[in-house]
Amino acid sequence: MSKRKNIAIMGAGLVGSLLSLYLAKRGHKVDLYERRPDMRKTIIDGGRSINLALSDRGWRALRAIGIEEDVRKVAVPMYGRMMHDEQGNLTYQPYGKEGQAIYSVSRGGLNVALMNLSEPNEDITYHFNQQALDVNLRTNEVQLRNIETDAVETIQPELLFGADGAFSVVRGAMQKTERFNYEQSYLEYGYKELTIPPAAGGEWVLEKNALHIWPRGSYMMIALPNIDGSFTCTLFFPYEGERSFAAIKNDTDLLNFFLEVFPDAVALMPNLAEDYFSNPIGSLVTVKCFPWSYNGKSLLIGDASHAVVPFYGQGMNAGFEDITVLDRMLDKFDGENWEALFKEFESKRKPDADAIADLAVMNFFEMRDKVADPRFLLRKKIETKISEQYPDKWIPLYSMVTFSDFPYSYAMETGRKQDKIMKKVMKHIQSIEDYNKPEVQQLLEEQLVHKEKLKKYQVQEVL
Amino acid sequence: MSKRKNIAIMGAGLVGSLLSLYLAKRGHKVDLYERRPDMRKTIIDGGRSINLALSDRGWRALRAIGIEEDVRKVAVPMYGRMMHDEQGNLTYQPYGKEGQAIYSVSRGGLNVALMNLSEPNEDITYHFNQQALDVNLRTNEVQLRNIETDAVETIQPELLFGADGAFSVVRGAMQKTERFNYEQSYLEYGYKELTIPPAAGGEWVLEKNALHIWPRGSYMMIALPNIDGSFTCTLFFPYEGERSFAAIKNDTDLLNFFLEVFPDAVALMPNLAEDYFSNPIGSLVTVKCFPWSYNGKSLLIGDASHAVVPFYGQGMNAGFEDITVLDRMLDKFDGENWEALFKEFESKRKPDADAIADLAVMNFFEMRDKVADPRFLLRKKIETKISEQYPDKWIPLYSMVTFSDFPYSYAMETGRKQDKIMKKVMKHIQSIEDYNKPEVQQLLEEQLVHKEKLKKYQVQEVL
Incomplete structure (x- = not known):
């Protein structure tokens, strides 16, 4: 002691x-x-607290002090990203392997x-x-x-x-x-918290176990599930410019904008204008x-x-x-x-x-514009395949950050190396089937056969 | 008006x-x-003011308001760097073309x-x-x-x-x-001002028209001439470590260190210990x-x-x-x-x-360790030759910064491109004569023939 x-x-x-x-x-x-x-005795000022995504590093700290289970009760697992395009079409992309999730709290x-x-x-x-x-x-x-x-x-x-x-x-x-x-250092973007309430019966009106993204290039909205059936939405938006906080001056501007770019969401947001004009703009x-x-x-x-x-x-x-x-x-x-x-x-x-x-x-930048790109989604799938074929030599960057205790700096450095290889691989890829092409397999073998195994760090070992 | x-x-x-x-x-x-x-009525605290090197951008601003000549009276031109090695041997390297100088004030x-x-x-x-x-x-x-x-x-x-x-x-x-x-952001180095006084007759005891450098890898000293015959020296030194401010605790430590690494300078510094222990350490x-x-x-x-x-x-x-x-x-x-x-x-x-x-x-980093490297000096000479052969396509970075009014950002970007070419060129160079080798000339022609001329900016034009 x-x-x-x-x-x-x-x-x-x-x-x-x-x-x-x-x-x-x-x-x-x-x-x-x-x-x-x-905060247990007073009502909290809302509108400035993005929902949090608890993942492995957070759980580890909770577990070691014996409070993991208490927190699990208030957390909603999100197994992947659900992308919403401007027509309301959905595309789903898992975050990790079967069963791996980040948790909305x-x-x-x-x-x-x-x-x-x-x-x-x-x-x-x-x-x-x-x-x-x-x-x-x-x-x-x-x-x-x-x-x-x-x-x-x-x-x-x-x-x-x-x-x-x-x-x-x-x-x-x-x-x-x-x-x-x-x-x-500040991004030239602020954020605004909005809400999608539960249905009349208390159910979630969008897929519950996903993080929803409306990627729109120069801006985006996300939504995370709450245990009460609602979703907390966050609009990430430029401060200035044609499409920006500065450009939306009244309810009409707001509704026209949302109807145009987030049509499926706006239908689920009865309090949009009230939320928008009463909540502050958070800085990043x-x-x-x-x-x-x-x-x-x-x-x-x-x-x-x-x-x-x-x-x-x-x-x-x-x-x-x-x-x-x-x-x-x-x-x-x-x-x-x-x-x-x-x-x-x-x-x-x-x-x-x-x-x-x-x-x-x-x-x-990835969330804002790349997740809407079919090439990006294809690349994610190819990366999953590489990781399945070479499990001790390749873990996608997102998984190293989210589902491991690799030091962040090691994850970033490894991610950079993987990125270089992916750029070479993707030159040969037009569809998921191309993964089996001999030139792709040969390229991967050349790149990976002499590569060291990923260091399976535990936090204890790196000290 | x-x-x-x-x-x-x-x-x-x-x-x-x-x-x-x-x-x-x-x-x-x-x-x-x-x-x-x-400061015209009180004695200034000394010991925290590196001598300044006035160069083209500074002169331009003084000239435009009509006070260039007044300032010239208190400025000493320095036409190049004079490097002092640990045996006191000297190597000279001009800053620019004939007649180009920076001015010590x-x-x-x-x-x-x-x-x-x-x-x-x-x-x-x-x-x-x-x-x-x-x-x-x-x-x-x-x-x-x-x-x-x-x-x-x-x-x-x-x-x-x-x-x-x-x-x-x-x-x-x-x-x-x-x-x-x-x-x-701070460097892990501080600086200490020291003095080389004039000779008994008032003359400068080192070459007057140069900036003197004692480059020693992980630290260095420099000396700039003053109009009264003295030199202001500045020791740039790590705060911590084997050779550092922390390691020099008394007169003996100081003298032993200076005798070992700056033997030609210490002989000219009768007030070394007094200067060293009374002047503060400046931060960078x-x-x-x-x-x-x-x-x-x-x-x-x-x-x-x-x-x-x-x-x-x-x-x-x-x-x-x-x-x-x-x-x-x-x-x-x-x-x-x-x-x-x-x-x-x-x-x-x-x-x-x-x-x-x-x-x-x-x-x-260049001043601290590279200027003592013969390859670096050879490279500077080769660059001078390129610049003479291709005067509208190549100006060494130091000259763009010091002797032009190119925007600093344009100078840096151009310097980066030149650096890439120099790396290729230097693979073929063992001595200054190698500049005329056909492969060097051919390489330069390939790299430079299609290159745009440097933009001869005037400050007015970039607005």
């Missing part, structure tokens, strides 16, 4: 709440400070579940309505204002975790220290920074150190994997030398955080 | 001071606010010269000891604290220019606005951001929008070229529609600012 520490976690979101369970399990005293009110629902699972622990205390005004990284003092009472207090934990998201106050303090590398930011720790006393984790755009469905999963990796390192360092632990953690995770950030931006 | 505006420039450094002359010439009222005291000296040239103008007023506490971009109000008297006042100019450098307060305010893209930051303007009321310029590392000698030159480009646009917009002007300016300049930032980092 490591030496018991007084630990403060700034932010009681998904990563903060899950982290509290891991730290309390090791005997530490954990206080969480959250700017918002307790609502951010609020999962957060409440994590709070309810952690709060009974006597070593874990939640403090809501606490706005961090100032963080002194040298002394580890945090000045907090109670938003309800306006009272200001100063805490001084032994260790401070910044799990306070993309606009982290802890990171803001780090940005003022010497030689802190920092980048925030990538944050990269380094280092993530200061003096062995504070550490950024999750979005605070690596906010990503949502197009690979990996933001939360990457944050949860941070906790898995940190937990393995806690074993190794046995609660001694937190400075060395934090340094090893940030060095290990940084390349993977950068990789998933870049992959997420790349996947935006 | 455009409509007279009340303009505030934050920062009275090189770019702010020069900009004031350009704006006053067009009839605007200009106030400059500078945090530091008047002291930052302080040039700044004083610009202040003295602009201050007599009745439309220009300097305000020193003015610390910007807060900038409200919506109202253009700036809260200023007088550092001497502690008095706080608020100004509200019609237009606000942020010429306040790499750590710009105006940019800090922009960073808090929606969707502001921002990046600060690149800043990129976008947009550079807000609501047509405020604009970042110079380092505030694009701080670069010093290894291409282009930081000040790029800032001065900003003014040249802005001035051409002021002609075009005739003082109307500042919002459109600022947007066109930032869109035009952003790719060039990004290019010089990236080139400057790349040139660090």
Whole structure:
């Protein structure tokens, strides 16, 4: 058992709440400070929370702390993408092998579940309505204002975790220290949350076990199922231009646009105009920074150190994997030398955080325009065949990211190599049957016979 | 004549001071606010100001406002690089064609010269000891604290220019606005300023008309001549590691290190230990951001929008070229529609600012290790020959950046293409005579005969 520490976690979101369970399990005293009110007691502002897709990396972190089954109850499996074209025709593409799925969960629902699972622990205390005004990284003092009472207090934990998201106050303090590398970059796209309600009988009005995409080249809409029979839709749309948020000024503009480009969806959206004009436009930011720790006393984790755009469905999963990796390192360092632990953690995770950030931006372009392309769908099928024929030498990039614990950076690098081979292969392919052509088989053999097997990493082994 | 505006420039450094002359010439009222005291009345803190290398882009901006000759008086031409090896052997490499030079000037000296040239103008007023506490971009109000008297006042100019450098307060305010893209990245190297004093008779103790380099692979020292016979040396050195700032703890460490790796220099540095231990370690930051303007009321310029590392000698030159480009646009917009002007300016300049930032980092590696490599020097000579044989199709990258007004982005792109050709050419080259081998000549002809002529841009034409 490591030496018991007084630990403060700034932010009681998904990563903060899950982290509290891991730290309390090791005997530490954990206080969480959250700017918002307790979401279990107040109605949440909607309209700014894309549904989340929980996948293998996320499940792994939940399983290790024993709460996988509790979360499964509020998750809907999605086995593939369902593409909707402008005539309402559907094309289906599985995400992985038989039985592999990503799971739709609502951010609020999962957060409440994590709070309810952690709060009974006597070593874990939640403090809501606490706005961090100032963080002194040298002394580890945090000045907090109670938003309800306006009272200001100063805490001084032994260790401070910044799990306070993309606009982290802890990171803001780090940005003022010497030689802190920092980048925030926005897509020229915003997002708007919309809703497809359940049918009168409570059923889902679209295929329940799929992630729905309406890809339209320069923009797209997606829909994820909720357990109550509804779908949460998100329109990803340019801020400016002919077809953009700026161009839609009133109900007529909106309806004409939706009728033209999302005809099958608009029929299922009775509250479209109300949702559209009352929900805010969310922005899509990538944050990269380094280092993530200061003096062995504070550490950024999750979005605070690596906010990503949502197009690979990996933001939360990457944050949860941070906790898995940190937990393995806690074993190794046995609660001694937190400075060395934090340094090893940030060095290990940084390349993977950068990789998933870049992959997420790349996947935006794939989802937005390529998934509607028959050549792209054919290529996905061919890749599945290669992966079946050479299972220890080829796993599609999407599967490495979503259904494995390969480090993201290894997945990205392997994906790049596979992409080069696919470009050569696809020159010979006009239909799925062409896969058996001798020249294709020979090409694959040449490319793959001397190739090393994929490293079957487990997270433990890469430490 | 455009409509007279009340303009505030934050920062009275090189770019702010020069900009004031350009704006006053067009009839605007200009106030400059500078945090530091008047450097003409107080002794400047030394040790953190690399000597500057003024080159064509800088001269162009000085010439257009009629102050080129005044500045020439304090500038020392450097016609090439003088490399010093560990035995003190010298190798010389010209920067450009016969007569082409970059010019060593002291930052302080040039700044004083610009202040003295602009201050007599009745439309220009300097305000020193003015610390910007807060900038409200919506109202253009700036809260200023007088550092001497502690008095706080608020100004509200019609237009606000942020010429306040790499750590710009105006940019800090922009960073808090929606969707502001921002990046600060540090090299793992710092720098330390040192001095080679003049000989007893006042002469220079090294070749006066050269930039001296002691390239040592993972670090380097450079020396630039001053008009008083001294040289300002800068040691670029890793923060950490076996050979680093961290490893040099006392006079003995320092002297042993310098005697081993810079033996010819140490003999000329009687104040080495004093300089080394009293001067601070400077950091090397690149800043990129976008947009550079807000609501047509405020604009970042110079380092505030694009701080670069010093290894291409282009930081000040790029800032001065900003003014040249802005001035051409002021002609075009005739003082109307500042919002459109600022947007066109930032869109035009952003790719060039990004290019010089990236080139400057790349040139660090070239200066640090490649300039000591005989193959690299041979390659430079071959490139000179190509450029002589194909003068409208080939200008070496260094010359495009330093001795032309090609946009930096065009120079970088052209440099990349030339680099590919050079890699092919150098496979056939063992000595300078090999340039005339038929296979080399044929290769060049193949590569260049159908190549377009380089666009002989003038800054005016690219607008």
